[in-house]
Amino acid sequence: MAMLEVRDLVVNYGSINAIKKISFDVNEGEVVALIGANGAGKTTTLHTITGLLKAKSGSVMFEGTELLKTPPHKIVEMGMAHVPEGRRIFQQLSVYKNLTLGAFTRKDKDSIDATLKMVYSKFPRLEERKKQIAGTLSGGEQQMLAMGRALMSKPKIILMDEPSMGLSPLFVAEVFKIIEEIRASGTTVLLVEQNAKKALEIADRAYVLETGKIVLSGGAKELMNNESVKKAYLGE
């Protein structure tokens, strides 16, 4: 059984049928990429998995629990963190407070402190700026904060939505290096990216989404050599 199993998921956005019966799996320890153009339904898919949007039908099973029937605030406690599109850090709160909000559902103060140390060692810039108001960080630093905040919940799986969007090449490289590290530490990653080349380089497997449907899937290397993927997403 896969860690995350999405089956026949249908999501409507008002009157628009945004997701049309998609199914995919994420196995423990994998990095799985969802790639596709703007408006293909990638963000909608992630938002539905973590309960920010309601599904019309289908099923999302996470380690045997139906997420579509789970109250959204319980999902993070089950071991799923979501780094949303546009980071959505709490701009008016300090860096430190943002990180503690990441551990909101955890109770043991000692182990929270240990995670905080781990996050600070991964992102030294966040420790330097822990008292700063998060809205004053640069875009790249805000992305680091969003990732650090997600790690604070000690997730088994992290959903990442466009982590490289709007960042300088230096930060893009940094973001993908961190995703590698997260995988190496045993955490599963479901990655949504418009930067298909970078995403396929790092992923084990990928699904290609087009106007709400999965049109292609397979191993990342295999998709990288697929002619239509090359033409549509890799600009070759």
Added chain:
Amino acid sequence: MNFLSYLISGVSLGSVYALIALGYTMVYGIAKMLNFAHGDIIMIGGFVVFTAISSAATSPVIAIICGIIVCTLLGVVIEKVAYKPLRNASPLAVLITAIGVSYLLQNVALLIFGSASKNFPNLFKNVPDWHVAEGLTVSGVTIVTICVTVVIMVGLTLFIHYTKPGTAMQAVSEDRGAAQLMGVNVNTTISLTFAIGSALAAVASVLLCSAYPLLNPYTGAMPGIKAFVAAVFGGIGSIPGAMIGGILLGVIENLSKAYISSQLSDAIVFAVLIIILSLKPTGILGKKIREKV
């Protein structure tokens, strides 16, 4: 000396506005709605305390506690029954519902207590007046009002900044979806906000009615509107803004009553509001959130 005494009673009146404004501003910040029934919670609080004292002859302390409990429950129930089903409805629908709840509370009070004004007892008559100097006396009610308000404001600020539910409130107020992703229960947080706001309204009702003893079903309406103005004045959604806005409003109102005209005092208050808002549309401490991509 006269000026000082007008100023102090202005601060005292403003403290009451500030306590009410906190309810408006917290609910606006966290639930993103204007709870126009908030003023009427004050009136209900006044009647509960009045009834407890006059017919059940309870001690003032117990009566005040009853008032706080009833108002807190009422606030939470109103949110659950009237506003929660409209969580994703248009803001206009929620606003109209809030006005409806306001009329409902006024009319229920009218039905139970009648329209004749009751004479609210001064619960703080045992607190001695303070003769600061020749010609300057601060009444017991004023002292109690200012002290209670200071304690509540400090307590609330500590609560918001240093407790988990307080942090949850800050998170929900900034980004409800992101807060939910952190595992914050948005519904519980909104309920808590209504509970705190309504409890503060109950406290405000006791202070208000002790200083201005006429209690009828419309008692809460005008202070409610003025406190709303105070919240906008200070920057709606901002807690320190509501405190500053409330006190400033009370001071301006009292000084214009004393030196310009008691009939025009409300007009002057609103004129100052218009001037401030035209200079700074977000209010004194209102935040402008900058988007960063």
